[in-house]
Amino acid sequence: MTSQTAEEIFGSGVDFITGGNHIFDKRDFGEYLASSKRVIRPANYPPGVPGKGAATFAVGGVTVGVLNLMGRTFMPPVDDPFRCADACLAELRARTPVVIVDMHAEATSEKVAMGRYLDGRVSCVFGTHTHVQTADEQILPGGTAYISDLGMTGPAEGVIGMEARAVLDRFLTGLSERFTVEKNGRKQLCGAVVAIDPGSGKANEIKRIFLKGIA
Numbered sequence: 001m002t003s004q005t006a007e008e009i010f011g012s013g014v015d016f017i018t019g020g021n022h023i024f025d026k027r028d029f030g031e032y033l034a035s036s037k038r039v040i041r042p043a044n045y046p047p048g049v050p051g052k053g054a055a056t057f058a059v060g061g062v063t064v065g066v067l068n069l070m071g072r073t074f075m076p077p078v079d080d081p082f083r084c085a086d087a088c089l090a091e092l093r094a095r096t097p098v099v100i101v102d103m104h105a106e107a108t109s110e111k112v113a114m115g116r117y118l119d120g121r122v123s124c125v126f127g128t129h130t131h132v133q134t135a136d137e138q139i140l141p142g143g144t145a146y147i148s149d150l151g152m153t154g155p156a157e158g159v160i161g162m163e164a165r166a167v168l169d170r171f172l173t174g175l176s177e178r179f180t181v182e183k184n185g186r187k188q189l190c191g192a193v194v195a196i197d198p199g200s201g202k203a204n205e206i207k208r209i210f211l212k213g214i215a
Helices: 003-011 029-035 081-095 108-118 164-173
Strands: 054-059 062-070 099-104 124-128 145-147 187-196 203-214
Touching (some): 062 081, 081 099, 081 108, 099 108, 124 187, 145 187
Parallel strands (some): 062 099, 124 145
Antiparallel strands (some): 187 203
16 A cells, blocks of 8 residues: 555545555555544554554544554464453443454454454454455344455456466565456456444444456
């Protein structure tokens, strides 16, 4: 992420952006994060890291709370996302019952566990990171919408958005080379739409979206 790409995304109509383990790949992005009210990074980064891990925004007269967390299994070292969620939710729930959680994690079990842990306390828990959409969208018993991974929006060809050649070379030879985004071929759009009762914060419906073959 860069300040330019963030502004391009906002220019397309997006209201809010959450991050993950690549949020600081461009080191100078920290300055933008520190001042932005619409881009957050995982809340369980250690203290002193630029930016915020939770925030709110208003849309259609409804205040929406957003919490960004990152898993610890096969991921960079961060603080406990479960304890971090407890700490952040106390403040968010005081401002609005509508709270969306982005759980950026490698392990499906860790994302499912977070969904169960927060069930009834947040409106939606959606997983990100693996680039491959899962087919387990559901409303949990406490009224929280859940999906293990929203999937990737970007190039449908290549290997999870990257040019296949460099990725194959790494698997076949063990030698590393900088990956490049696949710019040719079909595109895809992945995501989910969640219907939430603004009074209770409970989710009524979740619908998965996967459009492949976009020119």
